[in-house]
Amino acid sequence: MDGTLVDTEQLWWQAAEEEAARLGHRLGDADVPEVLGRAVGHTAAHLHRVTGGDQPAGLIGERLDARFTALVSAGLRPLPGALALLDALAADGVPLGLVSASPRSVVDLVLGRLGGSRFAVTVAAGETPRTKPAPDPYLAAARRLGAAPGGCVAVEDTPTGVASAEAAGCRVLAVPSLAPIPPAAGRAVVRSLSDADPALLHALATR
Helix, strand or coil: CECCCECCHHHHHHHHHHHHHHCCCCCCHHHHHHHCCCCHHHHHHHHHHHCCCCCCHHHHHHHHHHHHHHHHHHHCCECCCHHHHHHHHHHCCCCCEEECCCCHHHHHHHHHHHCHHHCCEEECCCCCCCCCCCCHHHHHHHHHHCCCHHHCEEEECCHHHHHHHHHHCCEEEECCCCCCCCCECCEEECCCHHHCCHHHHHHHHHC
């Protein structure tokens, strides 16, 4: 969802960057794996550690959640090609699941803009025993869709999301946002969802 369908990955980085600055830390390259594609609790725990642990991780997480939600509310917009691809998949009768490391409040906010009826199932952070990069969210979505993970294609924008999907056994279409993602076996990489269509996803699923 974030950075794939809607332009929220930048907003999540902004929220984390502002919180880090409040705690006296400047986000850099070393922080990217702990922020991009990560759940609020993970990033909060990371900021708690790198800033000396003076403020509780729970409090940091509450501020991150509130700021991210506010930014999404004010600046939500679909990414190029996202709605067209969703419409094309719907026209082909392809069932869709939304798998996100964002909290349910943010997922529901985005669904309100995109249209919740586009997705047969949705999985948010905290709704599986583990979140990305563990395979649990994608396994849960596939199970609820009644599909084998190997017959599913995950569309992802971060290395964390790609790791989650591939650990579950899904094929991956990567649309990198803030961090590079190289091509690999069972994985295709495009610059934008404008370069994707149902035929590409079908080819990945059946390759």
